[in-house]
Amino acid sequence: xxxxxxxxxxxxxxxxxxxxxxxxxxxxxxxxxxxxxxxxxxxxxxxxxxxxxxxxxxxxxxxxxxxxxxxxxxxxxxxxxxxxxxxxxxxxxxxxxxxxxxxxxxxxxxxxxxxxxxxxxxxxxxxxxxxxxxxxxxxxxxxxxxxxxxxxxxxxxxxxxxxxxxxxxxxxxxxxxxxxxxxxxxxxxxxxxxxxxxx
Numbered sequence: 001x002x003x004x005x006x007x008x009x010x011x012x013x014x015x016x017x018x019x020x021x022x023x024x025x026x027x028x029x030x031x032x033x034x035x036x037x038x039x040x041x042x043x044x045x046x047x048x049x050x051x052x053x054x055x056x057x058x059x060x061x062x063x064x065x066x067x068x069x070x071x072x073x074x075x076x077x078x079x080x081x082x083x084x085x086x087x088x089x090x091x092x093x094x095x096x097x098x099x100x101x102x103x104x105x106x107x108x109x110x111x112x113x114x115x116x117x118x119x120x121x122x123x124x125x126x127x128x129x130x131x132x133x134x135x136x137x138x139x140x141x142x143x144x145x146x147x148x149x150x151x152x153x154x155x156x157x158x159x160x161x162x163x164x165x166x167x168x169x170x171x172x173x174x175x176x177x178x179x180x181x182x183x184x185x186x187x188x189x190x191x192x193x194x195x196x197x198x199x
Contacts, residue, residue, distance in 0.1 A: 056179030
């Protein structure tokens with residue numbers, strides 16, 4: 001059960017992050033990163049879980065820049081994306097599970113007549129695969145992915161694009177997120193935010 005200020009239920013727009021929030025996929029993405037980096041380096045790479053979660057919402061390029069700063073490794077981003085795509089294509093469709101406590105909030109707010117959207121820093125194919133696998137894509141009036149905005153989180157672009165698609169003013173939207181950068185993005189967009197633990 002997710003606890004939050006019940007007055008938020010008066011707001012007509014609800015925007016949900018996908019990975020780690022609607023779906024318990026963070027561990028799959030973590031394995032994907034560990035696998036693809038290790039493959040590229042030709043040796044095992046330990047990507048600490050807490051560090052990985054702290055980078056939630058960043059683009060692949062930004063994550064690689066952080067890893068270069070922390071570990072002095074130069075990663076081929078296009079190759080990393082290609083290898084990661086193959087890994088996720090294999091594992092998302094069979095290993096992903098919904099987070100029922102968050103999906104329950106989606107049903108709750110839709111039952112009140114509110115509009116809902118997904119705003120994810122993930123790639124369109126992966127986000128749609130995840131939502132379709134756990135059979136909740138039909139619960140959203142809009143699905144916004146990294147391809148739909150110039151900047152990823154912690155910039156507000158993804159959430160603002162979602163609000164625009166919903167035709168609801170940002171101040172009348174609530175974001176449900178699992179990462180500090182996601183909350184930063186919601187704050188920057190002028191939206192209330194409910195922060196849940198990443199899974």
